[in-house]
Amino acid sequence: MRFTRPLAVAAAAALAMTAVGCASLSRPTDSGEASESTDWPTGPITMIVAFDAGGGSDIGARLLATALEDELGVPIVVENRPGAGGQVGYTALANAAPDGSTFGLTTIPGLIVSALDESRGAEYDVDSFAQSALQVIDPMAIAVTPDSDIQSIEDLVAASEAGELTATTTGIGTAEHIALLQFNEAAGTDIRPVHFADGAAPATTAFLGGNVDILLSNVGDIMPTLENGGARAVGVLAEERSIFVPDAGTSYEAGIEVMIGSSRGYVFPDGTPQDVVDRMSDAIGAVLEDEAFQEQMANAGLQPAYMDAAEYEAYWHEQADSIGSVLELIREEG
Structure with missing residues (x-):
């Protein structure tokens, strides 16, 4: 895929x-009849x-x-x-x-x-x-503090085995939460979620304050924090590297088949x-x-x-x- x-x-x-504008394709309607060709949009x-x-x-x-x-x-x-x-x-x-x-x-x-x-x-x-x-x-990005010893997804897995790590989410069932669940399952880790139901702003604030180890966020949303030096991206959960954080390796490069x-x-x-x-x-x-x-x-x-x-x-x-x-x-x- x-x-x-x-x-x-x-x-x-x-x-x-x-x-x-080809009209030869049609989606069946609830009545089972094929839709007629259309001059859409009008x-x-x-x-x-x-x-x-x-x-x-x-x-x-x-x-x-x-x-x-x-x-x-x-x-x-x-x-x-x-x-x-x-x-x-x-x-x-x-x-x-x-x-x-x-x-x-x-x-x-x-x-x-x-x-x-x-x-x-x-x-x-x-x-x-x-x-x-x-x-x-x-794609979902994994970020740590600039002075963290974690430099890659492989380092993250090793660090999680050495001690408990926590990661931000913007609430139960959100993209970050699902990403963390899938990552834990695929990588064999047990990184614990810290949920911030009020959204990305309080999650980022808690991370910047040192209250959570890992900041999980979409690349587009995390860029301001990366650009102002508040965080450093160590990976993205994708097959291909992001054009916005090209130095961050992918989950697939680390042998962890998670894309989200x-x-x-x-x-x-x-x-x-x-x-x-x-x-x-x-x-x-x-x-x-x-x-x-x-x-x-x-x-x-x-x-x-x-x-x-x-x-x-x-x-x-x-x-x-x-x-x-x-x-x-x-x-x-x-």
């Missing part, structure tokens, strides 16, 4: 480019973002929305629907009319955790969405005609292929990781299986 592709979206986009499209304006997810979505207006020739109206860790927005997206007038940003693992964990009371499940395209995978980060992609409500889903997939691929747009993303700390509709659907379900396997561990700490 492909994970991060540093600024190399052209080949993947080319593979995704079946005939733009009017404004709403993009639901399940988070507050100004965050990393919102910034990337708004960059894409602006570029898609030129690519599709219609307005893209960004509508922020924050609340309940994304569930408010995801519920609105799942319940929107499947006519191509509404699509939205989704993040993994957040959406999948909420869909699989019955205690969250989500009104949607993993199959409530039609996957269109992936834009970003922001915040993956951000776009979906429609289930039942949306497949030709609409594919048309948007192609449009996103074309935008991500543009060097000027790649530069905009890089300036925002975002690394492109394009997948077309078929690839993204397969990735979505692979992630659901992977997250489902650690859900019981998450519940035990809940």
